[in-house]
Amino acid sequence: MSRTKIMATLGPASSDRETLAGLIRRGVRLFRLNFSHDDASGFAPLVERLRRLEGEMDAPLTLMQDISGPKLRTRDTGRDLIEVGLRDEVLLGLPETDPGPDVPFLCLDQPEILAGLAVGDAVALSDGMVRFTVARREGEGLVRLRAETEGIIPPRKGVALPGKRLPISAITDKDRRDLAEAAGMVDCVALSYVQGPEDVAEARNILRREGSNAPVLAKLERSEAVRRLEEVVEAADGIMVARGDLGLECRFSKLPAMQKRIIRACNHVCKPVIVATHMLLSMVEGPMPSRAEVTDVANAVLDGADCLMLSEETAIGRSPVQAVEAMREIADEAEGYFFESGTADGADYADDPLDSVLASSARRLAETGDAHALVAHTMSGATARLISATRPSRPIHALTPDDGVRRFLQFSWGVLPRLVEDDGASHLDRAEAFIETEESIPSGARVVLTAGQPKPGMASGPTNVVKIYQK
Numbered sequence: 001m002s003r004t005k006i007m008a009t010l011g012p013a014s015s016d017r018e019t020l021a022g023l024i025r026r027g028v029r030l031f032r033l034n035f036s037h038d039d040a041s042g043f044a045p046l047v048e049r050l051r052r053l054e055g056e057m058d059a060p061l062t063l064m065q066d067i068s069g070p071k072l073r074t075r076d077t078g079r080d081l082i083e084v085g086l087r088d089e090v091l092l093g094l095p096e097t098d099p100g101p102d103v104p105f106l107c108l109d110q111p112e113i114l115a116g117l118a119v120g121d122a123v124a125l126s127d128g129m130v131r132f133t134v135a136r137r138e139g140e141g142l143v144r145l146r147a148e149t150e151g152i153i154p155p156r157k158g159v160a161l162p163g164k165r166l167p168i169s170a171i172t173d174k175d176r177r178d179l180a181e182a183a184g185m186v187d188c189v190a191l192s193y194v195q196g197p198e199d200v201a202e203a204r205n206i207l208r209r210e211g212s213n214a215p216v217l218a219k220l221e222r223s224e225a226v227r228r229l230e231e232v233v234e235a236a237d238g239i240m241v242a243r244g245d246l247g248l249e250c251r252f253s254k255l256p257a258m259q260k261r262i263i264r265a266c267n268h269v270c271k272p273v274i275v276a277t278h279m280l281l282s283m284v285e286g287p288m289p290s291r292a293e294v295t296d297v298a299n300a301v302l303d304g305a306d307c308l309m310l311s312e313e314t315a316i317g318r319s320p321v322q323a324v325e326a327m328r329e330i331a332d333e334a335e336g337y338f339f340e341s342g343t344a345d346g347a348d349y350a351d352d353p354l355d356s357v358l359a360s361s362a363r364r365l366a367e368t369g370d371a372h373a374l375v376a377h378t379m380s381g382a383t384a385r386l387i388s389a390t391r392p393s394r395p396i397h398a399l400t401p402d403d404g405v406r407r408f409l410q411f412s413w414g415v416l417p418r419l420v421e422d423d424g425a426s427h428l429d430r431a432e433a434f435i436e437t438e439e440s441i442p443s444g445a446r447v448v449l450t451a452g453q454p455k456p457g458m459a460s461g462p463t464n465v466v467k468i469y470q471k
Contacts, residue, residue: 001395003414004331005307006324007032007064007274011315015046017053022321023314024059027328029410031061032309033186036068039174040181047185060417062187062407064217067175069192070168074125075107076155082106084130084147092123092132093142106145108159112167114141124160125153128248160248165224170199176206183210187407190240194218194225197235215408217274220262221245229265238411239266240309244277260303267304270385272411275300276309280327284317294330301334306388306413339393355463358450359386362466365448366394369468372445373397375435376463377420377427381405381412383450383463388412394448399434427451428465435471445471 007030008014008023023031031050033043047063054061075095082104084090090104091097094114098105106125108114117123123132123145130153132145170193171179179189191203203216215237218225225232226246233239241262247255259275266273279297280289289297300308308327314320366374375397376384384398396415400406401422409417420430428451435447447469452462 002027002328002332003335003395004301004305005030005411005413006327006331007276007307007309008314008320008324009034009309009311010046011037013316013318014314014320015049017049019320020050020053021057023324024053024057024061026321026324028324029059029061030064030307032064032066032190032311033182034066034315035175035178035182036066036071039178040185043182043185060407060410060419062410063185064188064190065178065182065186066190066219067178067192068172069170069175069219070166070172071193072108072110072113072159072161074153074155074157074159075109077105077107079105079155082153083151084153085150086147088147088150089135090132090145090147091138091142092117092145093138097139097142106153110168111141113161114143116164116167117143117161121164122162124162124248126151126157127244128160160245162249163223165195166193166222169202170194171202171206179203179206180210183207183212183214186214187404188215188217188237190217190219191236192219192242193221193245194232194236195222196225196228197231200232200235213404215404217272221249223249226250226258226262229262233265233269233271236271237408238272238274240274240276241305242276247277259300263300263304266306267389270382270389272306272385272413273304274307274309274411275303275305277311279308279310280313280323283319283323283326284312287319287322289326289330297327297330298334298337301331302338304391307411338391355383355386358463358466359383360390362387362448362450363390363392365466365468366392369446369448371448371468372441373447375399375431375447375449375469377431377449377451378405378463379452381409384409384415384417385412387450388415395440397434397438399431428467432469435469441471443471447471 008028009032092106117134119134121134130151131148135144135146137143200216217238218232218236219240219242221242241259263273280293282290313323373395377399378384387396398409398415398417399420401420406417406419409415431449431451449467449469450463451465
Protein backbone atom coordinates (compact mmCIF):
# COMPACT_ATOMS: atom_id res chain seq x y z
CA MET A 1 0.00 0.00 0.00
CA SER A 2 1.27 3.48 -0.89
CA ARG A 3 1.11 5.95 1.98
CA THR A 4 2.85 9.11 0.74
CA LYS A 5 0.41 11.14 -1.35
CA ILE A 6 1.29 12.49 -4.80
CA MET A 7 -0.13 15.69 -6.28
CA ALA A 8 0.00 16.33 -10.03
CA THR A 9 0.03 19.83 -11.52
CA LEU A 10 -2.19 19.96 -14.58
CA GLY A 11 -1.18 21.65 -17.82
CA PRO A 12 -1.01 21.11 -21.57
CA ALA A 13 0.64 17.70 -21.16
CA SER A 14 -1.94 16.32 -18.73
CA SER A 15 -5.32 17.89 -19.46
CA ASP A 16 -6.68 15.34 -21.92
CA ARG A 17 -9.04 12.64 -20.71
CA GLU A 18 -6.69 9.70 -21.40
CA THR A 19 -3.77 11.18 -19.44
CA LEU A 20 -6.01 12.23 -16.55
CA ALA A 21 -7.44 8.72 -16.35
CA GLY A 22 -3.90 7.30 -16.42
CA LEU A 23 -2.86 9.52 -13.51
CA ILE A 24 -5.94 8.49 -11.51
CA ARG A 25 -5.26 4.80 -12.21
CA ARG A 26 -1.72 5.33 -10.79
CA GLY A 27 -3.25 6.56 -7.53
CA VAL A 28 -3.23 10.34 -8.00
CA ARG A 29 -6.14 11.87 -6.10
CA LEU A 30 -4.75 15.40 -5.70
CA PHE A 31 -4.59 17.81 -8.62
CA ARG A 32 -3.16 21.34 -8.71
CA LEU A 33 -4.69 24.04 -10.87
CA ASN A 34 -2.11 26.80 -11.36
CA PHE A 35 -4.00 30.09 -11.57
CA SER A 36 -0.83 31.90 -12.63
CA HIS A 37 -1.64 30.63 -16.13
CA ASP A 38 -5.43 30.89 -16.32
CA ASP A 39 -8.62 31.86 -14.50
CA ALA A 40 -11.79 30.09 -13.36
CA SER A 41 -13.48 30.24 -16.77
CA GLY A 42 -10.38 28.79 -18.41
CA PHE A 43 -10.19 25.91 -15.93
CA ALA A 44 -13.93 25.14 -16.02
CA PRO A 45 -13.78 22.54 -18.84
CA LEU A 46 -10.88 20.74 -17.12
CA VAL A 47 -12.71 20.70 -13.79
CA GLU A 48 -15.80 19.29 -15.49
CA ARG A 49 -13.67 16.58 -17.13
CA LEU A 50 -12.15 15.66 -13.76
CA ARG A 51 -15.52 15.51 -12.03
CA ARG A 52 -16.86 13.19 -14.72
CA LEU A 53 -13.83 10.90 -14.31
CA GLU A 54 -14.30 11.04 -10.55
CA GLY A 55 -17.74 9.48 -10.92
CA GLU A 56 -16.88 7.05 -13.70
CA MET A 57 -13.76 5.71 -11.94
CA ASP A 58 -15.23 5.88 -8.41
CA ALA A 59 -12.17 7.86 -7.32
CA PRO A 60 -12.86 10.93 -5.15
CA LEU A 61 -10.54 13.74 -6.28
CA THR A 62 -9.28 16.84 -4.51
CA LEU A 63 -8.70 19.92 -6.66
CA MET A 64 -6.36 22.59 -5.30
CA GLN A 65 -6.44 26.16 -6.59
CA ASP A 66 -2.93 27.64 -6.50
CA ILE A 67 -3.35 31.42 -6.75
CA SER A 68 -0.68 33.60 -8.35
CA GLY A 69 0.30 35.98 -5.59
CA PRO A 70 2.42 39.11 -6.11
CA LYS A 71 5.11 37.68 -8.36
CA LEU A 72 7.67 40.42 -8.99
CA ARG A 73 8.73 40.53 -12.62
CA THR A 74 10.63 43.03 -14.76
CA ARG A 75 8.77 44.70 -17.62
CA ASP A 76 9.76 44.39 -21.25
CA THR A 77 11.41 47.70 -22.22
CA GLY A 78 12.12 46.68 -25.81
CA ARG A 79 15.82 46.09 -25.10
CA ASP A 80 17.61 42.89 -26.04
CA LEU A 81 19.17 40.61 -23.44
CA ILE A 82 21.25 42.44 -20.86
CA GLU A 83 24.67 40.82 -20.37
CA VAL A 84 26.12 41.45 -16.94
CA GLY A 85 29.71 40.96 -15.84
CA LEU A 86 31.01 40.74 -12.30
CA ARG A 87 30.83 44.16 -10.58
CA ASP A 88 28.93 45.68 -13.53
CA GLU A 89 26.25 48.20 -12.62
CA VAL A 90 22.69 48.43 -13.92
CA LEU A 91 19.72 50.62 -13.00
CA LEU A 92 16.46 49.29 -11.60
CA GLY A 93 13.53 51.66 -11.66
CA LEU A 94 10.02 52.70 -12.59
CA PRO A 95 9.08 53.12 -16.28
CA GLU A 96 9.33 56.92 -16.08
CA THR A 97 12.95 56.71 -14.83
CA ASP A 98 14.21 54.86 -17.94
CA PRO A 99 17.42 56.70 -18.97
CA GLY A 100 17.28 55.50 -22.57
CA PRO A 101 18.46 52.54 -24.67
CA ASP A 102 22.18 53.16 -24.16
CA VAL A 103 22.08 52.50 -20.39
CA PRO A 104 21.50 48.99 -18.90
CA PHE A 105 18.07 49.36 -17.28
CA LEU A 106 15.66 46.95 -15.60
CA CYS A 107 12.08 48.14 -15.28
CA LEU A 108 9.99 47.19 -12.22
CA ASP A 109 6.55 48.76 -12.11
CA GLN A 110 6.22 48.42 -8.30
CA PRO A 111 6.84 51.83 -6.67
CA GLU A 112 6.31 50.48 -3.14
CA ILE A 113 9.02 47.85 -3.67
CA LEU A 114 11.53 50.32 -5.08
CA ALA A 115 10.82 52.77 -2.27
CA GLY A 116 11.73 50.10 0.29
CA LEU A 117 15.11 49.15 -1.19
CA ALA A 118 18.14 50.30 0.80
CA VAL A 119 21.87 50.26 0.14
CA GLY A 120 23.23 46.77 0.75
CA ASP A 121 19.94 44.96 0.01
CA ALA A 122 20.19 41.84 -2.16
CA VAL A 123 18.33 41.56 -5.48
CA ALA A 124 18.18 38.34 -7.51
CA LEU A 125 16.97 37.85 -11.09
CA SER A 126 16.68 35.03 -13.62
CA ASP A 127 15.73 32.42 -10.99
CA GLY A 128 18.61 33.58 -8.79
CA MET A 129 21.25 33.00 -11.45
CA VAL A 130 22.17 36.71 -11.53
CA ARG A 131 22.54 38.44 -8.17
CA PHE A 132 23.02 42.09 -7.29
CA THR A 133 23.50 44.35 -4.31
CA VAL A 134 21.92 47.80 -4.10
CA ALA A 135 24.91 50.14 -4.49
CA ARG A 136 23.04 53.44 -4.03
CA ARG A 137 19.77 55.20 -4.60
CA GLU A 138 19.63 57.46 -7.63
CA GLY A 139 16.41 59.23 -6.73
CA GLU A 140 12.69 58.57 -6.41
CA GLY A 141 11.89 55.18 -7.95
CA LEU A 142 15.43 54.45 -9.17
CA VAL A 143 18.32 52.46 -7.64
CA ARG A 144 21.73 51.41 -8.89
CA LEU A 145 22.62 47.72 -8.62
CA ARG A 146 26.10 46.18 -8.59
CA ALA A 147 26.43 42.62 -9.95
CA GLU A 148 27.74 39.96 -7.57
CA THR A 149 27.63 37.31 -10.34
CA GLU A 150 27.77 37.40 -14.12
CA GLY A 151 25.03 36.28 -16.45
CA ILE A 152 22.31 37.17 -18.94
CA ILE A 153 18.97 38.80 -18.08
CA PRO A 154 16.13 38.42 -20.63
CA PRO A 155 13.02 40.63 -20.43
CA ARG A 156 10.19 39.77 -18.02
CA LYS A 157 12.25 37.82 -15.48
CA GLY A 158 11.26 37.20 -11.91
CA VAL A 159 12.76 39.42 -9.21
CA ALA A 160 13.51 38.19 -5.68
CA LEU A 161 14.55 40.27 -2.70
CA PRO A 162 16.16 37.74 -0.33
CA GLY A 163 15.42 38.41 3.33
CA LYS A 164 13.31 41.49 2.60
CA ARG A 165 9.81 41.88 3.98
CA LEU A 166 7.72 43.19 1.10
CA PRO A 167 5.28 46.05 1.81
CA ILE A 168 2.53 44.39 -0.24
CA SER A 169 -0.26 41.91 0.42
CA ALA A 170 0.18 38.29 -0.58
CA ILE A 171 -3.20 38.56 -2.35
CA THR A 172 -3.45 40.62 -5.54
CA ASP A 173 -6.58 41.94 -7.25
CA LYS A 174 -6.35 39.00 -9.67
CA ASP A 175 -6.17 36.60 -6.73
CA ARG A 176 -9.29 38.12 -5.20
CA ARG A 177 -11.18 37.62 -8.45
CA ASP A 178 -9.84 34.09 -8.83
CA LEU A 179 -10.80 33.15 -5.26
CA ALA A 180 -14.32 34.47 -5.73
CA GLU A 181 -14.90 32.95 -9.16
CA ALA A 182 -13.47 29.49 -8.32
CA ALA A 183 -15.01 29.17 -4.85
CA GLY A 184 -17.49 26.54 -6.01
CA MET A 185 -15.07 24.69 -8.29
CA VAL A 186 -12.16 23.75 -6.04
CA ASP A 187 -11.74 21.87 -2.76
CA CYS A 188 -8.86 23.84 -1.24
CA VAL A 189 -6.65 26.85 -1.91
CA ALA A 190 -2.87 27.30 -1.89
CA LEU A 191 -1.78 30.84 -1.04
CA SER A 192 1.43 32.07 -2.72
CA TYR A 193 4.11 34.33 -1.23
CA VAL A 194 2.73 34.25 2.30
CA GLN A 195 4.62 36.49 4.71
CA GLY A 196 2.55 36.00 7.86
CA PRO A 197 -0.70 34.65 9.34
CA GLU A 198 -2.54 37.81 8.34
CA ASP A 199 -2.27 36.73 4.69
CA VAL A 200 -3.97 33.43 5.50
CA ALA A 201 -6.70 35.29 7.41
CA GLU A 202 -7.34 37.57 4.43
CA ALA A 203 -7.75 34.62 2.08
CA ARG A 204 -10.16 32.93 4.51
CA ASN A 205 -12.26 36.08 4.73
CA ILE A 206 -12.59 36.27 0.95
CA LEU A 207 -13.63 32.61 0.79
CA ARG A 208 -16.14 32.96 3.64
CA ARG A 209 -17.78 35.90 1.87
CA GLU A 210 -18.26 33.57 -1.09
CA GLY A 211 -19.80 30.91 1.15
CA SER A 212 -16.76 28.63 0.94
CA ASN A 213 -15.14 26.78 3.85
CA ALA A 214 -12.28 25.52 1.66
CA PRO A 215 -9.08 24.81 3.61
CA VAL A 216 -6.21 27.23 3.00
CA LEU A 217 -2.63 26.00 2.55
CA ALA A 218 0.26 28.44 2.91
CA LYS A 219 3.13 28.17 0.43
CA LEU A 220 6.39 28.96 2.16
CA GLU A 221 8.39 30.96 -0.37
CA ARG A 222 9.46 34.00 1.65
CA SER A 223 12.11 34.08 4.37
CA GLU A 224 9.75 36.24 6.42
CA ALA A 225 7.23 33.38 6.50
CA VAL A 226 9.94 30.95 7.64
CA ARG A 227 10.94 33.42 10.36
CA ARG A 228 7.30 33.39 11.52
CA LEU A 229 6.94 29.65 10.93
CA GLU A 230 4.96 28.75 14.06
CA GLU A 231 2.45 31.55 13.46
CA VAL A 232 1.94 30.60 9.81
CA VAL A 233 1.59 26.89 10.57
CA GLU A 234 -0.97 27.64 13.27
CA ALA A 235 -3.01 29.88 10.94
CA ALA A 236 -2.99 27.61 7.88
CA ASP A 237 -4.66 24.23 7.36
CA GLY A 238 -1.54 22.88 5.67
CA ILE A 239 1.84 23.96 4.35
CA MET A 240 3.68 23.67 1.04
CA VAL A 241 7.47 23.84 1.00
CA ALA A 242 7.79 25.72 -2.31
CA ARG A 243 11.49 25.28 -2.82
CA GLY A 244 11.81 27.27 -6.04
CA ASP A 245 11.24 30.77 -4.70
CA LEU A 246 12.27 29.77 -1.17
CA GLY A 247 15.64 28.79 -2.60
CA LEU A 248 16.07 32.37 -3.85
CA GLU A 249 15.36 33.77 -0.40
CA CYS A 250 18.19 31.97 1.36
CA ARG A 251 21.67 30.65 0.66
CA PHE A 252 21.40 27.38 -1.24
CA SER A 253 23.24 25.55 1.55
CA LYS A 254 20.48 26.42 4.04
CA LEU A 255 17.57 25.01 2.03
CA PRO A 256 17.80 21.31 3.04
CA ALA A 257 17.78 22.07 6.78
CA MET A 258 15.03 24.65 6.26
CA GLN A 259 12.88 22.01 4.54
CA LYS A 260 13.40 19.60 7.41
CA ARG A 261 12.46 22.23 10.03
CA ILE A 262 9.26 23.11 8.18
CA ILE A 263 8.25 19.45 7.85
CA ARG A 264 8.98 18.82 11.53
CA ALA A 265 6.88 21.84 12.56
CA CYS A 266 3.93 20.57 10.52
CA ASN A 267 4.29 16.97 11.76
CA HIS A 268 4.33 18.24 15.32
CA VAL A 269 0.87 19.80 15.01
CA CYS A 270 -0.48 17.11 12.66
CA LYS A 271 -1.02 19.38 9.67
CA PRO A 272 -0.33 18.08 6.16
CA VAL A 273 2.90 19.25 4.54
CA ILE A 274 3.67 19.13 0.82
CA VAL A 275 7.17 19.23 -0.65
CA ALA A 276 7.29 20.78 -4.12
CA THR A 277 9.50 22.07 -6.96
CA HIS A 278 12.10 20.25 -9.06
CA MET A 279 11.33 16.87 -7.51
CA LEU A 280 11.88 14.94 -10.77
CA LEU A 281 12.80 17.77 -13.14
CA SER A 282 14.87 15.50 -15.41
CA MET A 283 11.63 13.76 -16.38
CA VAL A 284 10.26 16.87 -18.08
CA GLU A 285 12.38 15.80 -21.06
CA GLY A 286 13.87 12.43 -20.16
CA PRO A 287 12.48 8.96 -19.37
CA MET A 288 13.95 8.63 -15.88
CA PRO A 289 15.05 10.80 -12.93
CA SER A 290 18.61 11.59 -11.97
CA ARG A 291 20.21 9.82 -9.01
CA ALA A 292 20.18 13.09 -7.07
CA GLU A 293 16.43 13.51 -7.69
CA VAL A 294 15.72 9.95 -6.54
CA THR A 295 17.58 10.64 -3.31
CA ASP A 296 15.83 13.99 -2.88
CA VAL A 297 12.36 12.44 -3.19
CA ALA A 298 13.25 9.61 -0.80
CA ASN A 299 14.64 12.03 1.77
CA ALA A 300 11.46 14.12 1.65
CA VAL A 301 9.50 10.97 2.52
CA LEU A 302 11.92 10.05 5.31
CA ASP A 303 11.77 13.63 6.65
CA GLY A 304 8.02 13.21 7.16
CA ALA A 305 6.35 14.81 4.11
CA ASP A 306 2.70 13.86 3.75
CA CYS A 307 2.57 14.70 0.06
CA LEU A 308 4.98 15.20 -2.86
CA MET A 309 4.03 17.52 -5.71
CA LEU A 310 4.98 17.24 -9.35
CA SER A 311 5.00 20.55 -11.25
CA GLU A 312 6.53 20.82 -14.74
CA GLU A 313 6.90 17.04 -14.76
CA THR A 314 3.14 16.54 -15.22
CA ALA A 315 2.13 19.99 -16.53
CA ILE A 316 4.43 20.20 -19.56
CA GLY A 317 6.57 17.05 -19.37
CA ARG A 318 6.79 14.43 -22.07
CA SER A 319 5.59 11.57 -19.85
CA PRO A 320 3.33 12.72 -16.96
CA VAL A 321 2.16 9.20 -16.11
CA GLN A 322 5.73 7.86 -16.08
CA ALA A 323 6.75 10.67 -13.72
CA VAL A 324 4.03 9.63 -11.27
CA GLU A 325 5.06 5.98 -11.56
CA ALA A 326 8.69 6.90 -10.81
CA MET A 327 7.76 9.04 -7.82
CA ARG A 328 5.49 6.31 -6.43
CA GLU A 329 8.24 3.69 -6.75
CA ILE A 330 10.77 5.91 -4.96
CA ALA A 331 8.30 6.78 -2.18
CA ASP A 332 7.36 3.13 -1.65
CA GLU A 333 11.01 2.13 -1.28
CA ALA A 334 11.62 4.98 1.17
CA GLU A 335 8.61 3.93 3.24
CA GLY A 336 9.96 0.39 3.36
CA TYR A 337 13.22 1.65 4.81
CA PHE A 338 11.32 3.87 7.23
CA PHE A 339 9.47 0.89 8.67
CA GLU A 340 12.72 -1.06 8.96
CA SER A 341 14.23 1.70 11.08
CA GLY A 342 11.25 2.34 13.37
CA THR A 343 8.11 4.50 13.40
CA ALA A 344 7.20 7.80 15.00
CA ASP A 345 5.31 7.85 18.27
CA GLY A 346 3.47 11.17 18.15
CA ALA A 347 2.74 11.19 21.88
CA ASP A 348 3.04 14.96 22.21
CA TYR A 349 1.51 16.06 18.90
CA ALA A 350 -1.94 17.23 20.02
CA ASP A 351 -3.04 20.15 22.19
CA ASP A 352 -4.93 17.71 24.42
CA PRO A 353 -2.56 15.03 25.81
CA LEU A 354 -5.45 12.56 25.92
CA ASP A 355 -5.93 12.84 22.13
CA SER A 356 -2.25 12.06 21.60
CA VAL A 357 -2.38 9.09 23.94
CA LEU A 358 -5.43 7.71 22.12
CA ALA A 359 -3.72 8.06 18.73
CA SER A 360 -0.46 6.53 19.94
CA SER A 361 -2.32 3.71 21.67
CA ALA A 362 -4.25 2.92 18.49
CA ARG A 363 -1.02 2.70 16.52
CA ARG A 364 0.70 0.52 19.13
CA LEU A 365 -2.29 -1.83 19.35
CA ALA A 366 -2.32 -2.18 15.58
CA GLU A 367 1.40 -2.94 15.43
CA THR A 368 1.66 -5.28 18.40
CA GLY A 369 -1.69 -6.94 17.80
CA ASP A 370 -1.00 -7.59 14.13
CA ALA A 371 -4.11 -5.69 13.09
CA HIS A 372 -4.94 -5.47 9.41
CA ALA A 373 -5.90 -1.78 9.52
CA LEU A 374 -6.98 1.15 11.64
CA VAL A 375 -10.43 2.72 11.30
CA ALA A 376 -11.05 6.23 12.64
CA HIS A 377 -14.46 7.86 12.70
CA THR A 378 -13.84 11.59 12.54
CA MET A 379 -16.05 14.64 12.12
CA SER A 380 -13.28 17.21 11.62
CA GLY A 381 -10.45 14.98 10.38
CA ALA A 382 -8.33 15.70 13.46
CA THR A 383 -8.31 12.13 14.80
CA ALA A 384 -7.22 10.69 11.46
CA ARG A 385 -4.42 13.25 11.21
CA LEU A 386 -3.28 12.43 14.74
CA ILE A 387 -3.05 8.74 13.90
CA SER A 388 -1.30 9.59 10.62
CA ALA A 389 1.34 11.55 12.59
CA THR A 390 2.29 8.36 14.44
CA ARG A 391 3.12 6.80 11.03
CA PRO A 392 1.59 3.33 11.49
CA SER A 393 2.49 0.63 9.00
CA ARG A 394 -1.21 -0.27 8.67
CA PRO A 395 -3.64 1.67 6.46
CA ILE A 396 -5.84 4.27 8.14
CA HIS A 397 -9.48 4.24 7.00
CA ALA A 398 -10.95 7.62 7.96
CA LEU A 399 -14.75 7.69 8.06
CA THR A 400 -16.53 11.03 7.95
CA PRO A 401 -19.99 12.27 6.93
CA ASP A 402 -18.46 15.59 5.78
CA ASP A 403 -17.36 15.55 2.12
CA GLY A 404 -15.09 18.58 2.60
CA VAL A 405 -13.28 16.80 5.42
CA ARG A 406 -12.95 13.68 3.30
CA ARG A 407 -11.38 15.58 0.39
CA PHE A 408 -8.87 17.43 2.57
CA LEU A 409 -7.85 14.21 4.36
CA GLN A 410 -6.48 13.00 1.02
CA PHE A 411 -3.39 15.12 1.76
CA SER A 412 -2.57 13.17 4.94
CA TRP A 413 -0.02 10.36 4.90
CA GLY A 414 -1.49 6.85 4.98
CA VAL A 415 -5.10 8.02 5.25
CA LEU A 416 -7.83 6.49 3.06
CA PRO A 417 -10.81 8.84 3.49
CA ARG A 418 -14.30 7.38 3.19
CA LEU A 419 -17.64 9.18 3.15
CA VAL A 420 -20.27 7.64 5.44
CA GLU A 421 -23.93 8.50 5.70
CA ASP A 422 -25.02 10.61 8.65
CA ASP A 423 -27.78 8.16 9.49
CA GLY A 424 -28.14 8.80 13.20
CA ALA A 425 -26.14 5.71 14.19
CA SER A 426 -23.37 6.03 16.77
CA HIS A 427 -19.84 6.58 15.51
CA LEU A 428 -18.82 3.22 16.95
CA ASP A 429 -21.66 1.42 15.15
CA ARG A 430 -20.76 3.15 11.88
CA ALA A 431 -17.13 2.10 12.24
CA GLU A 432 -18.05 -1.52 12.92
CA ALA A 433 -20.54 -1.58 10.03
CA PHE A 434 -17.83 -0.26 7.71
CA ILE A 435 -15.40 -3.00 8.77
CA GLU A 436 -18.00 -5.69 8.10
CA THR A 437 -18.67 -4.46 4.56
CA GLU A 438 -15.17 -3.32 3.52
CA GLU A 439 -13.84 -5.79 0.94
CA SER A 440 -10.16 -4.89 1.54
CA ILE A 441 -10.43 -6.16 5.15
CA PRO A 442 -10.50 -9.99 5.13
CA SER A 443 -12.83 -12.02 7.28
CA GLY A 444 -11.29 -12.84 10.67
CA ALA A 445 -8.89 -9.90 10.54
CA ARG A 446 -8.30 -7.68 13.56
CA VAL A 447 -8.95 -3.95 13.19
CA VAL A 448 -8.18 -1.18 15.66
CA LEU A 449 -10.88 1.45 15.60
CA THR A 450 -11.33 4.84 17.25
CA ALA A 451 -14.62 6.67 17.68
CA GLY A 452 -16.48 9.11 19.86
CA GLN A 453 -18.89 7.48 22.29
CA PRO A 454 -21.21 10.30 23.47
CA LYS A 455 -22.75 10.59 26.91
CA PRO A 456 -26.40 9.54 27.21
CA GLY A 457 -28.60 12.22 25.70
CA MET A 458 -25.83 13.67 23.50
CA ALA A 459 -25.76 13.25 19.73
CA SER A 460 -21.99 13.12 19.42
CA GLY A 461 -18.78 13.56 21.36
CA PRO A 462 -14.99 13.72 20.97
CA THR A 463 -12.94 10.63 20.22
CA ASN A 464 -12.79 8.68 23.47
CA VAL A 465 -12.82 5.01 22.44
CA VAL A 466 -10.03 2.76 21.16
CA LYS A 467 -11.25 -0.76 20.42
CA ILE A 468 -9.91 -3.96 18.88
CA TYR A 469 -12.54 -5.42 16.59
CA GLN A 470 -12.41 -8.79 14.84
CA LYS A 471 -14.29 -9.11 11.59
